Amino acid sequence: MDGQPTVHPDASVLDRRGLDQLIETLRARGYCVVGPTVEDSAIVLAELESGAQLPSGWGVTTGPGTYRLRRRDDAAVFGHSAGPQSWKRFLHPPRQQQWSVDRDGAFIAPAPDERPYAFVGVRGCDLAAIAVLRRVLCPDPDSDSTTARRFRQLFIVAAHCTEPGGVCFCASMGTGPAAGPGYDLALTERIDDNGHRFVVEAGTESGAAVLAEVAHRTAATAEVDEARNAVSTAAGRMGRAMPEVDLHALLRDARGADVWEDVASRCLTCGNCTMVCPTCFCTTSEDVTDLTGEHAERWQHWSSCFEPDFSHVHGGNVRTSGESRYRQWMSHKLGTWFDQFGSSGCVGCGRCIDWCPVGIDITEEAARLVQLMPAYRPEDDREQR
Template identity: 50%
Template sequence: MSISFSSQIVIEYQHFDQLFAALSELGYKIAAPTVREGAIVYDEVTSVHELPCGWTDVQNAGGYELQKRADNALFGYNVGPHSWKKFLHPPSLKLWEAQKNEQGFEICPEVNEVPRYAFIGVRSCELHAIKIQDRVFMEGPYVDSTYEKRRKESFIVAVNCGQAGETCFCSSMNTGPQVSEGFDLALSEVMEEEKHYFVVSVGSIEGQALLEKIVHREARAEEIQLAMDTVDEAREQMGRSVDTFNIQSLLIDNHDHARWEEVAERCLSCGNCTMVCPTCFCTAVEDVTDLTGEKAQRVRRWDSCFTMDFSYLHGGSVRSSVKSRYRQWLTHKFSTWIDQFGSSGCVGCGRCITWCPVGIDVTEEITHICDKDKNDGIT
């Protein structure tokens, strides 16, 4: 059978491990969801057995818990604390090393070995997050070579969400739950009675070629329908929503809203929301020297706009209050990001809500700050 981009293919559950074998054979390092220390994280795996088979997550504002499912679903959960940015935009990256010499010093650029990653189980919101970071790192006046190399080498196996979490709001951000583009292969996991299979769409020539190496067959109309039904279920379960109408100007106009002060009283300024966010890209550029003073190196590591150092200028911080730092984060994400990169910086994955230690809910804050009918909050 020949596979075309419009074909819908079925891979049976018992053949799914062939996907891992085929990717390994092509030299890919496989990164996939796996259970570590009570959470589903993304890490390098070698076989299908490392996936969170039969696990699900229960999420709410400031809460995350794994639970056993009644079935052996491989993708029966939502997003955890990790996102794929840890592979594409590494948390810490050495940029170069400098060595003292007789005349002064010389600089040796770091030749970072670029792993070829295959990402398995990329959700629709996460595909949108990757596209957003593409604009930051590859579509501006300067191209970030590390990101670009990693990105161009990656193979993406997306998965449609069959359920939505309590903190999910991708429907509001138009980023899911249905996978639309930017993948090599896209899966829907279907379980009916005794059957367990994946309905697969093809998104690239590479995806098409890979499928040829895996036992598959053409999907039947009712199987395609069942796959679509699972996404509809996720859409109906969406735990949160947010009204994005006019949000770009409303956030700017409500710069002095009393709610900023109120949320600042709860916010710990810990930066968790920026660490778990799949689009937050800010970094610190650090120069460090070894103890002998002979060698120095420059390292780029993830930074957060919630730290005091972030806006340091002339002996002080431009944003010294928690209020101004929370406002910077939220306004950047939902408003000025649009000016800068042509889209919202939020994909509605809900991680910032789940992983906030005090359960601050960005959708709730936006509702208060952008409420056009209520002027009582304007100071």
């Protein structure tokens, strides 16, 4: 009909109440719904009992070694960049019991956490990180392991990013700001004179089935175009960028570069970068006993390649210096990860920059390597030199 806006058959619109209803619907289906909320002066991930717990009106200011909450001038719930926690903590818990045994020989296997998870507000960088973890932790995705079941049962509500933070560089890593494949539903948040709403796309049949239970309307083509434009525009507003070179080859050739000692002089080898990284997966095990010696347990917990004894073998540690440990971390993350898993281990979320106590910036360190390696400098830069 003349004068009526054209509609987009593959997209819908939820209002703010519709988002709350989406969370209610997922909980009614038996999911443990996890999403962003405000706690301890940060936006963290926690189980949501209702949409009222979302960080309405909160944003963040980020930079090397800097993270601060700030009040927004609107009620956006996804108007913030990555916080200190990633979704990894639910898929690959930081600490979990493997078994326990009593002196009489009674062996007890812990009851696995079988709750299906629904993640709400997953950014493009973190969606890519979940895909990386799936490849690393589930070489056989159809196995009956607790981890494989956890991934199979996962329901993802992604959030296309329209406001990148000061340390974000997902665009240069090809992981954002638009969420790639792997989501069940994807939201683009918009607030303007027409109200607070979310343009929704279904990525799976499961996503479409859940959306059908939530009050929504068909999106107008103009709404979809405006939402997509907001996301594509965000790609040009990243706070950082990784150099446009073959990082795999660069890190291989830069092993002896005159830069590692300098960065090691600033690095505290605290391991913060590996703890906040959404793809670091290394673990170790420890055995503990009670004071009587009657009961023992084995626990698995996250480990870090920055720990002095991480590379311990018979005869001592392989990497004894901070220089060698930082080089190992960066070389694996950006280089040899390709050899093991077929992709980069970095998704451009910027958490390692945010939460480094001394503000070491992985994109700056990569750029320094480019300048030190003549073969990787841009042609015009080489000519000037």
